[in-house]
Amino acid sequence: MSFEIQLATVLILALLAATAIAVVRMRDLWAAAMLMGIYSFLGASWMMLLDAPDVAFTEASVGAGISTILVLAALALTTTRAKEPVHSPLLGLLVVCVTGGALLYGTLDMPHFGDGASPANSYPQPSYVERTEKEIEVPNVVTAVLGSYRGYDTLGETSVIFTAGISVLLLLRGTRSRRDEPEESREEERT
């Protein structure tokens, strides 16, 4: 990586950490929701620096866009201020330190960034990058892998979204009986 890229990466990661700390310390949930959007956008910029535009695209549209909106819509139904914690924060700090330490310990076994001998870069042989050119002939290898080589996985992901959508519809709308529907349509006309 060139010096500029490294500098930008360090800057973005520092901003990510600062945003995360600000979100944790904040009691105003509206502001916290907005900061989470900024957090996602910084994450998307970081993915961009790692040459993963498809992931960056998803993070920007889902993380910064739709989930911020959904959190705000949920906040409109509840309260906008977090309650003061009743227990001591020390227990939380301990849990976070232990979990963080375990995660850091886990990364010690991982291959270095861009390592040619890592399993992700050495399997399968020939790689999807080479096979896509001959077998599918689309310039975006990510689409070829997601849609064709890993088509079952993407079908599974689509059914997960389908299930999530149906569940939200059942949970949030199921309580209302059919009798209420005419009232609802009258309300719509007023707006």
Add this chain to the structure above:
Amino acid sequence: MTRQTILRVITKLMLPYILLFALYVQFHGDFGPGGGFQAGVIFAAGFVLYALVFGLGAVRRVAPPRVIEVLVATGLLIYAGTGVVTMLRGGAFLEYGMLTPGHPIHGQHYGLMLIEFGVGITVSSVMISIFSTFAGRGRA
């Protein structure tokens, strides 16, 4: 919020371009970054913006909840149906090459386009319906 003239005008100006960009991301996904998932979310974001400025009733007139609910399932059926068609043509499930047996590469392109279209329909309709159930609940 419906009386904010600047918001209304700017929203009306931006909406066609948001939806057009979503369609570009959808159908250009095999050439540039993007695909059905991202396109679906951007398409839904257009409807969410419309709902924020013009009210939920306006969106429900354009996209009735009943239609959106049917679309939630339609997208997944298009995806799985593509797999069934390749099976009927003697291939494996989702073996797109069998869509055009004479020219498997074309079959791959058709298959990718179909399944991305299915993903896009399901994702956008799920996002629209989740948002409108959340937003509609506050007034009930």
